[in-house]
Amino acid sequence: MSKLVNIIIDGKKLKGPEGANLLQVAKDNGIKIPSLCYHKKLSPTGACRLCVVKIKDVNGLVMSCTVAVKDGMEITAFDNELEETRKHTLDYLLAEHNEHADGTYSDEFRDWITHYKLDNPKNRKYPSFFKDLDYKLDDSSPVLTYDATKCIKCFRCIKACDEVQGKNVLSFSERGITSYIIAGFDQWNESECDGCGECVQLCPTGALVEKPHRDKIQLEKMEKKVKTTCPYCGVGCQIELLVQNGKIVRSNGVEGVWPNDGRLCVKGRFGYDYVHSPERLTTPLIKKNGKFEEAGWDEALDLIARKFTEIKEKYGNDALAGYASAKCTNEDNYLFQKFIRMVFGTNNIDYCTRLCHASTVTAMLKSIGDGAGSNSIQDFATTDCLFVTGNNMIETHPVTATYVKNGIYAGKKLIVCDPKWTPLVKYADIWIQPRLGTDIALLNGMIRVIIKEDLIDEEFIRKRVDGGLDAFEELKQLVEKYTPEKTEEITSVPKEKMMAAARMYATSETSMIATGMGMSQQVTGTNNVFSLINMMLITGQIGKERAGIDPPRGQNNVQGATDVGCSPIIYPGYIPVTDEENRKRIAKLWNVDYENLSAKPGLTTVEIMHAAYDDKIKGLFIMGENPMVTDPDLNHTEQALKKMDFLVVQDIFHTETTPFADVILPASSFAEKDGTFVNSDRRVLRVRKAVEMPGEAEEDWKIIVKIAEQMGYDIGNYQNASEIFDEIAQAAPMMAGISYDRIEYEGIQWPCPTKDHPGTDTLFLDKFNTPNGKAILNPVEHVPQTEKTSKAFPFIMNSGRILYHYHTATMSRKNKALTDFANESYVLMNTGDVVKYDFKDGQKVKVTSKQGVLETTLRASDHVAVGELFMPWHYSESPVNRLTRSDLDPFSKIAAFKLTACKVEKV
Amino acid sequence: MIKEKKIALVNAGKYNPESIDEYLALGGYNKVKKALQKNPVDIIDLLIDAKLRGRGGAGFPTGLKNKFTNESVCERCVQKYIVCNADEGEPGTFKDRVIMEQDPHVLIEGLIIAAFAIGATKGYIYVRGEYTKSIQMLQVALQQAKEKGFLGENMLNTGFDLDIEIKLGAGSYLCGEELTLLESLEGKRGYPRIKPPFPAEKGLFGMPTLINNVETFAHLPYIIEHGAEHYKSMGTEKSPGTKIFTISGDVNKPGYYETPMGVTLRSLIDDLAGGMKDNKKFKAAILGGAAGTFVDETVLDTSMGFDTLKEKGAVLGSGAIIVMSEERSIFDMTYSILEFFKHESCGKCVPCRIGTAQLMIMMDKAKENSTIKSQVLDQLIYEADYMAKNSLCPLGQSPILPLKSLKKYFHHQF
Numbered sequence A: 001m002s003k004l005v006n007i008i009i010d011g012k013k014l015k016g017p018e019g020a021n022l023l024q025v026a027k028d029n030g031i032k033i034p035s036l037c038y039h040k041k042l043s044p045t046g047a048c049r050l051c052v053v054k055i056k057d058v059n060g061l062v063m064s065c066t067v068a069v070k071d072g073m074e075i076t077a078f079d080n081e082l083e084e085t086r087k088h089t090l091d092y093l094l095a096e097h098n099e100h101a102d103g104t105y106s107d108e109f110r111d112w113i114t115h116y117k118l119d120n121p122k123n124r125k126y127p128s129f130f131k132d133l134d135y136k137l138d139d140s141s142p143v144l145t146y147d148a149t150k151c152i153k154c155f156r157c158i159k160a161c162d163e164v165q166g167k168n169v170l171s172f173s174e175r176g177i178t179s180y181i182i183a184g185f186d187q188w189n190e191s192e193c194d195g196c197g198e199c200v201q202l203c204p205t206g207a208l209v210e211k212p213h214r215d216k217i218q219l220e221k222m223e224k225k226v227k228t229t230c231p232y233c234g235v236g237c238q239i240e241l242l243v244q245n246g247k248i249v250r251s252n253g254v255e256g257v258w259p260n261d262g263r264l265c266v267k268g269r270f271g272y273d274y275v276h277s278p279e280r281l282t283t284p285l286i287k288k289n290g291k292f293e294e295a296g297w298d299e300a301l302d303l304i305a306r307k308f309t310e311i312k313e314k315y316g317n318d319a320l321a322g323y324a325s326a327k328c329t330n331e332d333n334y335l336f337q338k339f340i341r342m343v344f345g346t347n348n349i350d351y352c353t354r355l356c357h358a359s360t361v362t363a364m365l366k367s368i369g370d371g372a373g374s375n376s377i378q379d380f381a382t383t384d385c386l387f388v389t390g391n392n393m394i395e396t397h398p399v400t401a402t403y404v405k406n407g408i409y410a411g412k413k414l415i416v417c418d419p420k421w422t423p424l425v426k427y428a429d430i431w432i433q434p435r436l437g438t439d440i441a442l443l444n445g446m447i448r449v450i451i452k453e454d455l456i457d458e459e460f461i462r463k464r465v466d467g468g469l470d471a472f473e474e475l476k477q478l479v480e481k482y483t484p485e486k487t488e489e490i491t492s493v494p495k496e497k498m499m500a501a502a503r504m505y506a507t508s509e510t511s512m513i514a515t516g517m518g519m520s521q522q523v524t525g526t527n528n529v530f531s532l533i534n535m536m537l538i539t540g541q542i543g544k545e546r547a548g549i550d551p552p553r554g555q556n557n558v559q560g561a562t563d564v565g566c567s568p569i570i571y572p573g574y575i576p577v578t579d580e581e582n583r584k585r586i587a588k589l590w591n592v593d594y595e596n597l598s599a600k601p602g603l604t605t606v607e608i609m610h611a612a613y614d615d616k617i618k619g620l621f622i623m624g625e626n627p628m629v630t631d632p633d634l635n636h637t638e639q640a641l642k643k644m645d646f647l648v649v650q651d652i653f654h655t656e657t658t659p660f661a662d663v664i665l666p667a668s669s670f671a672e673k674d675g676t677f678v679n680s681d682r683r684v685l686r687v688r689k690a691v692e693m694p695g696e697a698e699e700d701w702k703i704i705v706k707i708a709e710q711m712g713y714d715i716g717n718y719q720n721a722s723e724i725f726d727e728i729a730q731a732a733p734m735m736a737g738i739s740y741d742r743i744e745y746e747g748i749q750w751p752c753p754t755k756d757h758p759g760t761d762t763l764f765l766d767k768f769n770t771p772n773g774k775a776i777l778n779p780v781e782h783v784p785q786t787e788k789t790s791k792a793f794p795f796i797m798n799s800g801r802i803l804y805h806y807h808t809a810t811m812s813r814k815n816k817a818l819t820d821f822a823n824e825s826y827v828l829m830n831t832g833d834v835v836k837y838d839f840k841d842g843q844k845v846k847v848t849s850k851q852g853v854l855e856t857t858l859r860a861s862d863h864v865a866v867g868e869l870f871m872p873w874h875y876s877e878s879p880v881n882r883l884t885r886s887d888l889d890p891f892s893k894i895a896a897f898k899l900t901a902c903k904v905e906k907v
Numbered sequence B: 001m002i003k004e005k006k007i008a009l010v011n012a013g014k015y016n017p018e019s020i021d022e023y024l025a026l027g028g029y030n031k032v033k034k035a036l037q038k039n040p041v042d043i044i045d046l047l048i049d050a051k052l053r054g055r056g057g058a059g060f061p062t063g064l065k066n067k068f069t070n071e072s073v074c075e076r077c078v079q080k081y082i083v084c085n086a087d088e089g090e091p092g093t094f095k096d097r098v099i100m101e102q103d104p105h106v107l108i109e110g111l112i113i114a115a116f117a118i119g120a121t122k123g124y125i126y127v128r129g130e131y132t133k134s135i136q137m138l139q140v141a142l143q144q145a146k147e148k149g150f151l152g153e154n155m156l157n158t159g160f161d162l163d164i165e166i167k168l169g170a171g172s173y174l175c176g177e178e179l180t181l182l183e184s185l186e187g188k189r190g191y192p193r194i195k196p197p198f199p200a201e202k203g204l205f206g207m208p209t210l211i212n213n214v215e216t217f218a219h220l221p222y223i224i225e226h227g228a229e230h231y232k233s234m235g236t237e238k239s240p241g242t243k244i245f246t247i248s249g250d251v252n253k254p255g256y257y258e259t260p261m262g263v264t265l266r267s268l269i270d271d272l273a274g275g276m277k278d279n280k281k282f283k284a285a286i287l288g289g290a291a292g293t294f295v296d297e298t299v300l301d302t303s304m305g306f307d308t309l310k311e312k313g314a315v316l317g318s319g320a321i322i323v324m325s326e327e328r329s330i331f332d333m334t335y336s337i338l339e340f341f342k343h344e345s346c347g348k349c350v351p352c353r354i355g356t357a358q359l360m361i362m363m364d365k366a367k368e369n370s371t372i373k374s375q376v377l378d379q380l381i382y383e384a385d386y387m388a389k390n391s392l393c394p395l396g397q398s399p400i401l402p403l404k405s406l407k408k409y410f411h412h413q414f
Helices: A022-028 A080-095 A108-115 A156-164 A198-202 A266-270 A297-315 A330-344 A358-367 A398-409 A423-427 A439-452 A458-464 A468-479 A484-491 A495-507 A525-538 A558-563 A580-590 A605-613 A634-643 A700-710 A721-731 A816-821 A831-836 B020-025 B030-037 B040-050 B062-071 B095-102 B104-118 B132-147 B178-185 B214-232 B265-272 B306-311 B330-344 B350-368 B370-390 B400-413
Strands: A004-009 A012-017 A052-055 A074-076 A144-146 A170-173 A180-183 A208-210 A224-229 A238-244 A247-253 A285-288 A291-294 A320-323 A385-389 A413-417 A430-432 A511-515 A548-550 A619-623 A646-651 A663-666 A675-678 A683-687 A795-800 A826-830 A844-848 A853-861 A868-872 A900-906 B080-086 B120-127 B152-155 B160-168 B209-213 B242-249 B255-260 B282-287 B293-295 B320-325
Touching: A004 A022, A012 A022, A052 A080, A080 A108, A080 B350, A080 B370, A156 A170, A156 A198, A156 A398, A198 A208, A198 A247, A224 A683, A247 A266, A266 A398, A266 A816, A285 A297, A297 A320, A297 A330, A297 A619, A297 A646, A297 A663, A297 A700, A320 A330, A320 A605, A330 A558, A330 A619, A330 A675, A330 A700, A330 A721, A358 A525, A385 A398, A385 A495, A398 A413, A398 A423, A413 A423, A413 A495, A430 A495, A439 A468, A439 A484, A439 A495, A439 A525, A458 A468, A458 A525, A468 A525, A484 A495, A511 A525, A525 A548, A558 A675, A580 A721, A605 A634, A675 A721, A826 A831, A831 A853, B020 B132, B030 B104, B030 B214, B040 B062, B040 B104, B040 B214, B062 B104, B062 B209, B080 B104, B080 B178, B080 B214, B095 B104, B095 B132, B095 B214, B095 B242, B104 B120, B104 B132, B104 B160, B104 B209, B104 B214, B120 B132, B120 B178, B132 B160, B178 B209, B209 B214, B214 B242, B242 B265, B255 B265, B265 B282, B265 B320, B282 B330, B282 B400, B293 B400, B330 B350, B330 B400, B350 B370, B370 B400
Parallel strands: A004 A074, A320 A619, A385 A413, A385 A511, A413 A430, A511 A548, A619 A646, A646 A663, A795 A868, A826 A853, B080 B120, B080 B209, B120 B160, B242 B320
Antiparallel strands: A004 A012, A052 A074, A144 A208, A170 A180, A224 A238, A238 A247, A285 A291, A285 A663, A675 A683, A795 A900, A826 A868, A844 A853, A844 A900, B152 B160, B242 B255, B282 B293, B282 B320
16 A cells, blocks of 8 residues: 555645556545546546646646655646646537537436536637547447447457457557447457446447347436346356346446456346346246146145155154255345254255365365355456466356456466366466376476476475475475376477476465366375365465465355355364254254254265165255256166155246156246355355236245144244344354345355454465364376277267356356357367367267267367367257266265267267 | 758768678778777766766757666666657658667667666567568678677676667557557557656566657767767757758658757758759748748748747657748648647547547548638647647647647748
């Protein structure tokens, strides 16, 4: 923080940080100097020339946006000459401007025109000539329209794309008076524009406008603007929903608050249509004679209560299970786990985190004591070196990736480790491309280089690692055999690259790790992350600001659902189910006999399906999950679901899973309820009701309370979500200091143990969250994969996400903007293989594994290595999990989604 | 009767520019050898003492520019840069081209001396893309200089490293403006930068950078060889040394002429350019190109120096002199100049983008209706004055120069 200096603007004495932007300092002090090209998030441009001022002892007029504040500066911001000059400039702009406005966008330019009374043509001096410029409208993008006749050429869109989003898509074509904005080489739809809409958000006129709902929107008639949290990935972007006639018609990024400071991706900005989809579930449905029939709530609740009670009495508590939801709020999930534990009386509760980061969390919990990311989103821009492994961040966490790109442009280093090319590779200093399933060998090889070249942090090992140098010695001996040559042989990564990456990570002042599904979704998932953590610990790249390990979370509330106890082994706040003291404490809080709370760890998601197949689980309550797409080995999952005595699915849409249900309950979307989500950097963020639910749909937590009541249990009498959160704060110690009033404006990062605690941006600065406060090294060996290619199955299939879709696509595919960008399943195959096996790009193919078969379209691509395939897993018509195995990582029970031997045949 | 005096062009025509051996035979690179023995600060002091002023048009003291760049420190700087502005685009100016085509080595010598003085280890020559012969000569000369050890690592065993690269302009007038040139050198579109920071502080790639015109660099070897006193003995007190004037238009012998500063326009036309073509009457001259000024016969006997011309409301600029006889139309010339500005305006800032277009709208009106011309001239000046005060870079600040001088000398003939 720079020191405050004194300046005088128009006789008014002010203070501002030395070197700060004069225009901004004036703005912050309530002096609104006219400006158009300036935006707080962007570097000053000096193009519009409206913020002109005079400074004592400086010759001529100066633009305040380009002046750095100095002590004693005396500024004239308003006098006749300056005001006349501004009018002159605005009058000029009007001459090249098409003034037709349709009320669908806010218009800063228009506001200044009105301010200077230039809206009256009599006050103007210059004839309009915009028609002579002969501009064409670019309407080619699925999400926005560019109208050059309304463009004031302020550069804000270009800088939004470059400096904020790091995408560099926009520029000017032509020169001078005839210049206009183009995307890529010309048209928007042919460019690399991915539709994030940052340019639209920062455009001060109607030149760049959103396309969706443009015919309906009238800003003047807007009923309300509701600040809430994006329902897609785990970044937790703050959005503002504009509601007109009871419907969401626009979503803007909220400026000035973490984690996104106004930034959004295409899903956050254009992915809200599903809320008002006609396909929404609006009444409870009961399956009668194999067909779903509409039913009243009473009938449905009665049936559910009766059936669950029957199963409980007949087969015991552990014959029941529940799937919580990473899409629901903390309040929904907290009550869900309370219901499962209190009413079902079992710990058989899990959710899809098991399918994504369970291994990461297992490894992190054991070695450093917390499964959540150690850093904050802003650290992605400021850490000196970022090591991204198995994480296609630009597509899966697009807004986090913008911070990474900001860092790159500021000279920070980036290492990408991924078997598949991802867009982040374009920005990387080093890209290492190991063979699928060889991560441990690679990391052990890197650790060996770090040790051999003495790049370790000995003091850190001595002070903060359990067992100190003795424990280190064990690791040292284990990695000895991973010589660069051996490592190259296993991983196929050229040893020079591997060594360069090791050095870059170890020698940077601060290094951070971002790890994703590529690491976790393997049978060696936990060990993969152990070896990552080993490398981090011996180099001391944790326990200080801007260093650590972060697993960006795939879903909006995957973090929160575990935080509030939706896990078979832990209670809210990561306290083991076996902890008797805690069970006693919780029993008191829930007003229940503590003996009724099971101490027996429950089953995980995939285990629940296995148990159902073996007739051990008879009844299942699914809240907002879709195992018929998410689970591995779907044929097996399908049989398990069919064998279930009673299945309740509570969701907002029919999904691939609902056909197997006995009762379907209509639930609420994120826009229809109050609550909170926890994002990837442990930030508790508010979710606010913006619109009404369709039909008889209900808030999820209210449904849970009703089912409990019907089964004869009182799980709490809550008036609103805020009261539930207050109970969460009592149950989960790391959230004890958080309540709705504290997170009204901006989220707070846990741990936040007390009401006056500001929250924690970096974990482990003083100690680790392990029993003795020290981190634990877990040396692990590379084990060759059991899943191998063969003559019959010559390819290895990898799977993952794409930018435009989310999870099982039940939400994202109901948005025209998103399906306009992408709506078709495909499999990527290396171009060399395409030629070798005589395939053609774009042809239909059949992909078969030992587990199943599907049809999709072949795409030739150099983004995958020879012998490897890649499929996005969103598309239920070609569900890649028909192919995957249900082999599990022994420690975390995560399935091996990332590695399946397959064959490809022409159809 | 004035005579030419050659400093920048001292070797021009005396050797085959594609043969460094011929250049060495003329004593080439002795000045570099001499300079590299000196303390860099002494070289800068010498330039300050010689009162060398930038020959690109602005006339800023070169020594001071060197001093600022030399003293510029920044924590994260990888290196300092030296950049030669050879994007000669001012209408009527072709002096740099002559130097590059006929004596590329004097420029390279000047660059080495300046780079050594400020501690730059990387240099760029940004050449106008259409100057194919200049480019070719520079390429050959740089290659030969490298082969002889005058460039590269540990130059002449002094421990000093310098590498020089050629970069080509792509036809934008504005890229001759120093900050725009740096932007273009960085591979970006040629838009002007906000000033300050000046290049000496944050120039190419954000590093301290010395950027000078070709002719300015070409003076350095001479000053090293002959010293400041000798240099100051030529020209005027405030504008010492020589200047290449490029004379075009209605004269008998258009061309380039290097003379001491301070000669009169009359002597340049009569003694060197062979007088007015077909003995027509002198009507006007445009000094400094499009971003220059009109003068009439009352300025013919004014000393051609940066400050003396300023007193007459004129500029020396790049040394371009476009001579117009009595048959030429001041209005048509003004029309061409303003059209040129509109065409070259980059469009970044509002006053220049729309101002240059507005000026043309007014000129077209005046073209159609000559009765309103004097009224239009006042309007033009009003707009150009606003543009000069509010524009981001020198382009938008330029139209006022021809217009104001026009008003001063020719308002009756507009």
